[in-house]
Amino acid sequence: MATGEVRPDREDVLSRARHGDRSAFAELVREHQSEVYTLALRLTGDRELAADIAQESFVRAWRALPSFRGDARFGTWLHRIVVNTAWSLRRRAGRHHADSIDDLPAAPPAPGISPERAAESAAMRPRLLEALGMLTPEHRAVVVLKDVYDWTHRDIAEHLGISVTAAKVRLHRGRRRLRELLWSELGGEG
Amino acid sequence: MSALCLVVAQRVPLTGPDGSFGATLDAHVAECLACQAEAARYRKLVRALAALADDLEPAPAGLATAVDAALDAADGRRRPPVTLGRVAAATGAVAATAAGVLAVALWRRARHAA
Numbered sequence: 405m406a407t408g409e410v411r412p413d414r415e416d417v418l419s420r421a422r423h424g425d426r427s428a429f430a431e432l433v434r435e436h437q438s439e440v441y442t443l444a445l446r447l448t449g450d451r452e453l454a455a456d457i458a459q460e461s462f463v464r465a466w467r468a469l470p471s472f473r474g475d476a477r478f479g480t481w482l483h484r485i486v487v488n489t490a491w492s493l494r495r496r497a498g499r500h501h502a503d504s505i506d507d508l509p510a511a512p513p514a515p516g517i518s519p520e521r522a523a524e525s526a527a528m529r530p531r532l533l534e535a536l537g538m539l540t541p542e543h544r545a546v547v548v549l550k551d552v553y554d555w556t557h558r559d560i561a562e563h564l565g566i567s568v569t570a571a572k573v574r575l576h577r578g579r580r581r582l583r584e585l586l587w588s589e590l591g592g593e594g
Numbered sequence: 595m596s597a598l599c600l601v602v603a604q605r606v607p608l609t610g611p612d613g614s615f616g617a618t619l620d621a622h623v624a625e626c627l628a629c630q631a632e633a634a635r636y637r638k639l640v641r642a643l644a645a646l647a648d649d650l651e652p653a654p655a656g657l658a659t660a661v662d663a664a665l666d667a668a669d670g671r672r673r674p675p676v677t678l679g680r681v682a683a684a685t686g687a688v689a690a691t692a693a694g695v696l697a698v699a700l701w702r703r704a705r706h707a708a
């Protein structure tokens with residue numbers, strides 16, 4: 405998981421940033437920028453918009469930092485800001501396109517699963533990202549937060565401003581749509 | 595395809611990797627190759643989605659600098675007298691948003707020029 409847990413030697417940086425130290429905050433930005441941008445990109449499927457969301461998320465994080473109590477991991481707290489920012493910027497930006505699969509870098513295998521399964525998931529990745537881009541933004545957000553980022557239905561509902569039931573319905577529809585779009589990759593009739 | 599297959603097809607998208615469908619449906623799935631295949635497709639899909647979590651996209655060049663510039667711009671404009679309270683906070687927020695929009699515009703132009 406890319407939740408960006410703050411290591412003990414990072415706590416000092418976080419503490420300084422919370423007390424208004426801009427250079428300490430710049431360090432946190434550098435440390436978390438890829439993870440923030442990746443989440444924004446997964447949520448929107450649009451690189452331009454994801455860059456804007458990442459920037460705005462860090463600006464909002466800076467403003468909210470004095471109220472960060474440290475009982476959540478900084479990365480988790482930041483992820484919530486990204487989701488809220490993505491949702492508010494998305495309304496302004498309207499409809500987005502998915503990236504071409506050609507400009508996606510190759511995926512490293514995920515740790516903790518068998519090499520065969522990792523290879524299977526890696527082989528599916530370009531088509532999976534393309535299929536995610538074809539979901540409605542509402543379905544994609546729930547699928548990404550639940551299945552990629554392992555959020556609870558309750559957290560998803562809270563941050564997207566929907567009911568838990570609606571979150572489950574969107575997950576159900578999103579996964580079904582992905583199954584249709586990825587029929588041959590998932591084994592088809594087999 | 596039996597009526598039970600249709601019930602399984604409806605439930606399987608929200609069933610976890612080791613999820614049970616309940617005694618009756620589990621007994622059906624144990625003997626139904628179509629339902630087993632359908633469950634396997636969703637397991638494979640959920641595994642592939644979970645694998646994306648370990649995958650980081652490189653942030654665009656200049657993101658950290660753009661954040662810094664946006665914060666500089668917001669700092670420069672957000673100096674309301676503390677006694678104005680909510681009005682000052684609202685004014686400051688508007689100024690900060692304007693500064694942020696300007697920084698985004700400059701960054702976008704820089705990215706497009708690159």
Ligand SMILES: [Zn+2]
Binds near residue numbers: 596599602623626629
């Ligand atoms: Zn069946």
